Amino acid sequence: MRAQLDPSWRASRIKRIRYELYTPQNPYKAQVLQSGDANVLRASFFNAKLPVRISIHGWTGKSTSCSNAAIKDAYLAAGKFNVIMLDWSAISMDISYGRISRQLHEIATNLLEFTQFLHLVSGVPYESIYLVGHSAGAHIAGLAGKQLRPERYGAIYALDPAGLVQLPLGEDKRLAPNDAIYTESIHTDIALLGNPSTKLTQAAFFVNWGLGQPHCPNATAAEFDFACDHFAALYYFAESLRQPRAFGATQCRRCNGRGLFSNSRILLDEWDCGCTNADKTGECPMTVFMGGEPAVPKNGTFYLSTRSKPQPFGYGETVRIKRAGPAKYLHSSFLSNKFVGNLLMKWHNSA
Template identity: 60%
Template sequence: SVFSLSRLSGVICILVLILTVAASQRLFAYERGKCDTAISEVIEDLAKALFHRPMHVTQASLLQYDLYTPLNPQQRQLLHPGDVNMLKRSNFNAKWPVRITIHGWTGKSSACYNAALKDAYLSRGNFNVIIMDWSRQAIDISYVRVSKQLQSIATSLAKFLRFLHDNTGVPYESIYLVGHSAGTHIAGLTGKLLKPPERLGAIIALDPAGLTQLSLGPTERLAPTDALYVESIHTDLKFFGNPTGNQLSQAAFLVNWGRGQTHCPNATATELDFACDHFSAVYYFAESVRRPKLFGALRCSSLKSILSGTCSCKSGNHKTLTCPADAFMGGEPAIPKKGVYYLSTRPKPPFGTADGQVHMQPPIPSRILETSVKRRHI
C-alpha cells in the first residue's frame, strides 16, 4: 500500500541518517580498527572505480579536507573552500602551524599512513592537521589518467590555501605540504601557484613518484623552488619512486641507498607487499616528527655516489664504518639543508637509531617481489 511504502521510505531515511552520523563520528588513529588497512579494500575500490567514474563535475567538488587538532584528535571536522561559517565553527586555530597531507595514487584520507602522520604531528603539540582526500580521482587503475589531473587538483588546493589565509590570517610560511608519491607533485604544483611574497614554509616529499613524472621538467612536477624549503625522502628507486632526487628538492635523503628497505615486506602490515618500499618513507618521516634527531644522515658528494653505493665516511670501508651524522632527516619543524644524503635504518620500529651516527650498510636489492612470490607458495 501507499502507507506501507511511505513508512518504509521513512525507515530508510532514518537508517541513512544514522549511518551518516556514525561515519562522521568515526574515530581515526593509527590503531587497529581505526584506520583502513585491508589490502582487499584497495582492490575493491579500484574495481568500483572502473564502473563509477565521476562525470560532469568540477575537480574542486571531488576534493575533501579533513581537519584534526588537539581538540579533535580522532574525529574529523570537514572544511569546505568558501564556507567561512564552517571554518569559524571548526577548531582551526591560525596561531598553530598548518600541516596538510596529500596521499598518492589509489590512496584515500582514511588510510593508515595518513593516520600515522596525523598522530605524529598531534603528539608534538598544537597543530592544524588537514588531510586532503582526492581519492575520487586517485582510485583509478590508469596512472596516466590520474597524472593528467594533478595540475587541476593543485589549482583547487592553492585556492583552499588562499581561503585559509584570507579568512584566518594564517601565514603561508607556517603551512607545510606533506605529500606521498603523486601527492608530492600536487604539492609542488601548488607551491608554484603561490607567487612571491606568498611562499609555503616547506614541502616534504615522501618517495616522490617516478613513472610518468620522470619525463617532465621542473614546471610540471615537484621542484626545489616550490617552497621556502623542499626536502625529499627516497625509499623505492626500483619501482614507483623517482631517482632524480637532487632535481626535485633542496635536500634529498636516500634511505638504505633508496633500494630494498630492511623491514620489507611488511613491518607495517598496511600496504600491498610490492609497495612496502614505496610507503616506507611515510613511516620514517612520521617517526622523525615525533623524534626530530632520530635519523642521522651522511652528506655525499653527489647523487651518483649514492646510486653507485660508493658514498662513504672520510676513511675506511663504507660497509663497516660508523660515522657522525652531518644532518638529520625530516623532523618538525623542518630544518633547511642542502645536498644529497645517505642513511640506514633498523629492521624494526623504531627505524631510526637516535644516536647521532650513520651506520653504513651495503645496498641490498628490493626483495619485495621475491618475498611476495614465496609467501603465495607457503
Template identity: 55%
Template structure:
C-alpha cells in the same frame, strides 16, 4: 588482471563494509583502513561500477579537507573552500602551525598511513593537521589520466590555502605541505600556483617517478616550489624518482633501494609497495624524534647510485638529520640507514650498509 564474479562480489562487499564503518582515525588496524583493501577493491570496484553505470562518474571532482586537532584527534571536521562559517565553527586555531598531508594515487584520508602522520603531529604539539582528500581523482585505475589532472587538483588546493590565509590570517610560510608519491607533485604544483607567495616547506615522501621523471620541472616538484623542499626517496627502483633535482635536500635511506623492514613490518600496505611507503614511516618517526635519522652528505646523486658515500668506515658520525618539525634547511644529497624493526632510526650514527634488492624483486 582477471577476476571471477565470486571474487568481484567479495571485493565489493569489503568496500561496502568499510564505507559503513564509523570514520575514526587512529594509527592502528581496526581504526584506520590498510591500503591493501583500497588497492585491490577500490580501483577494481569503482572502475567496474562506472563501466556498468557511466552516470556514476562524478560530474565535478572536488577536494575535501579533513581537519584534526588535539581537540578532535580521531573525528574529522570537514572544511570546504569558501565555507567561512564552517571554518569559524571548527577547531582551527590560527595560532597553531598548519600542516597539510596529501596522499598518493589510489589513496584516501582514511588510510592508516595518513593516520600515522596525523597522530605523530598531534602527539608532538598543537597543530592544525589537514588531510587533503583528492580521492575523486586518485581512485582511478588510469594513472596517466591522474597525472594529467594534477594541475587541476593543485589549483583547488591553492585556492583552499588562500581561503585559509584570507579568513584566518595564517601565513603561507607557516604552512607545510607533506606529500606522498603523486601527492609530492601536487604539492609542488600548488607551490608554483601560489606565486608570488611561497609555502614554508614541502616534505616530499618518495615522490612518484614512473611518469614524472620524464616531465619538465614546471609539471612536477622542484626546489623552487617552497622556501624549503626536502625529499626522502626510498624506492628509486620502482615507484620513486631516481634523481636529486626535486628538492634542496634529497635523502636516500638505504641507497633508496630495498628497505630492511620490507616486506612488511607495518602490515598497512601490500608487500610490493613497502619500499615506497618506507619514506612516509621514516618521516613519521622523525616527528617523534628529530634526531632519529642521522645522515652523511654525499658528493652527488651518482654517489648514491654507486654506493660511494661515507667517511671510509663502517659507522660515520651524522652530519645532518632527515625530517623533523620545524624543518631545518639543508642542501645536498644524503644517505642514511635504518633498522629492520621499529624504531627505524640509528640516531647520531649512520651505518654504512651494503644495498639490498628492492622488495619487488624479493617477493
C-alpha cells in the same frame, strides 16, 4: 574519454576533494572544511595561531589509511597543530596512473585555492603552512607551490615522490626545489614507484639507498616488497616528527667512477656517500637530521640507514653504511600500470 566529452563530469570530481581537519581538540574525529565557506571554518577548531600541516596522499590512497593516520597522530603528539588531510580518493582510485597524472595540476589548483581561503579568512601566514605529500601527492604539493608565487609555503616534504610518469618532466610540471621556502624529499623506492632524481628538492635523503627497506618482508599475497618500500617514507617521516634526532644522515659528494648504489645500475658515477673509515667501522659521521619539526633547511644529497624493526627505525646520530638491498622488480617489463595498480589496491585493502 568521458571527461573530455563532458567537462562537468571532471569538475564534479574535483569538487569531491575533501579537507579534513584534526586539532588537539578533535584528534580522532575530522571536521570537514570547505573552500569558500567561512562560517564552517569559524565554527571549526581551526586556530590561525597554530601551524598548519596539510598531508596529501598518493595514487590509490585515501585520507583514512594507516600511513596517513601515522602522520596525523605524529604531528598531534609532537605539539599543537592544525593537521589537514587532503582526500582526493574519488580521483586517485583510478587504475590508470597516466590518467591520474593529467589531473594533478587541477588538484593542486584546488589546494592552492583552499590555502588562499585559509589565509584570507583567518590570516594564517603562508610560511606557517607545510605541505606533506606522498608519491603523486608530492607533485600536487609542488604544483600548488608554483601557483602560489610570489608567496611561498613554509616547506614541502616529499615522501617517496612518484617517478612513474614524472621522471622525464621539466620543473614546471613536477615538484621542484623552489616550490616552497624549504623542500625536502625522502626516497625509499626509487626502483619502481618512487623517483631517483636528486633535483626535486633542496635536500634529498636516500634511506637505505632508496632500495629494499629492511623492515619490508619478502613479497607475499598480502603485502608486496615495492609497496612496503614506497610507503616506508611516511612511517620514517612520522617517527622524525616524534623524535627529531632519530635519523642522522651523512652528506654525499659528487664523484667520478663510483656509484651511489652498490651493485646496481642506478645513478652510477654520480655520488659517493661513504667516508674515510667506513670500510673499517661501517659507520660515518652524521651531518644533518632527516625530517623533524619545524623544518631545518639543508641542501644536498644525503644517505642514512634504518633498523629492520620499528620502535625506533632510526639509529639516531649514528650513520651505518650498509649494502643496497635487492630490487628484484627493477626494469621488469611485466609491471604495467594495470598490474601495479592491482597490487597497490590489494596492499591498501590489507593495510
